[in-house]
Amino acid sequence: MQIQLKLYGSSKMLSDKEILNIELPNNSNIETLRSTLNKIISEKCLKNNLENLSKTAAFFSATDEVVNDNYKLKNKELISIIPPIGGG
Amino acid sequence: MTLHTAIVKTEENKISSEEAKKFILSEQNGAESIFVGRVRNENSGKEVTAVTYDVHDQAVIKSFQSICSDAKSKFDKNASIFLEHAKGYVSVGEISILIAVSSAHRDEAFKICRYILEEIKHKSPIWKKEHYIEGNEQWLPGYSLRPKEEIK
Numbered sequence: 001m002q003i004q005l006k007l008y009g010s011s012k013m014l015s016d017k018e019i020l021n022i023e024l025p026n027n028s029n030i031e032t033l034r035s036t037l038n039k040i041i042s043e044k045c046l047k048n049n050l051e052n053l054s055k056t057a058a059f060f061s062a063t064d065e066v067v068n069d070n071y072k073l074k075n076k077e078l079i080s081i082i083p084p085i086g087g088g
Numbered sequence: 089m090t091l092h093t094a095i096v097k098t099e100e101n102k103i104s105s106e107e108a109k110k111f112i113l114s115e116q117n118g119a120e121s122i123f124v125g126r127v128r129n130e131n132s133g134k135e136v137t138a139v140t141y142d143v144h145d146q147a148v149i150k151s152f153q154s155i156c157s158d159a160k161s162k163f164d165k166n167a168s169i170f171l172e173h174a175k176g177y178v179s180v181g182e183i184s185i186l187i188a189v190s191s192a193h194r195d196e197a198f199k200i201c202r203y204i205l206e207e208i209k210h211k212s213p214i215w216k217k218e219h220y221i222e223g224n225e226q227w228l229p230g231y232s233l234r235p236k237e238e239i240k
Contacts, residue, residue: 008142008144008213008215009142009215009217009227009230010215010227012142013227049227055234055239056232056234056239057232057234058232058233058234058235060144060147060213064144064146064147064150066233066234066235068235068238069238080144080147082144082213082233083215083227083230084229084230084231084232084233085209085210085211085212085213085214085215085230085231085233086209086214086215086216086228086229086230086231087141087143087148087173087185087208087209087212087213087214087215087216088125088173088184088185088205088208088209088214
């Protein structure tokens with residue numbers, strides 16, 4: 001299956017595009033997405049900049065609600081990655 | 089109407105304190121408190137030239153409305169609130185956030201203004217990327233929205 005990850009904040013270092021398509025095993029949940037994200041960060045040699053991203057980021061569903069690690073992802077689902085925030 | 093919240097795209101518009109003052113003006117409110125946040129030229133010993141603000145538009149507007157509504161319930165239901173935050177590239181000296189509040193009395197006006205600012209920092213999905221005089225840039229650390237019980 002594939003999900004679309006909408007990038008915000010520091011996660012924008014992962015791609016020049018706003019959305020990153022990520023391949024995941026069928027029936028994946030947010031926890032699987034975190035592990036996959038860690039691999040992508042290593043592959044792109046971004047460990048120095050995004051070391052804690054997969055651990056500290058929250059994820060929003062398409063309805064802009066935080067989803068927990070057990071949330072089952074659907075094929076082609078749009079998920080937003082929410083790195084630690086700091087506006088104002 | 090007693091509440092205005094908006095994200096201002098900096099390539100199209102600027103945040104205006106004059107608009108805010110007009111919006112909160114009310115004969116029933118005798119106190120006004122205005123907080124203006126601007127990009128400053130230094131952070132942690134580094135010379136800053138600008139900040140780029142990234143914003144999750146829908147979630148931020150939802151959080152702004154919820155925070156302002158909570159503030160009114162807590163302190164003064166008749167308060168008028170004007171809240172705008174910049175999105176995009178903001179140079180040193182320019183406004184990044186403006187919170188204007190009018191309330192019946194000064195204490196509530198100050199409290200509402202402070203409450204909104206602190207809540208935004210912990211609830212509204214906004215991110216800052218600082219640009220430095222040397223030409224490099226850096227996303228700043230922040231507050232995690234991941235449920236605390238999940239972080240091991």
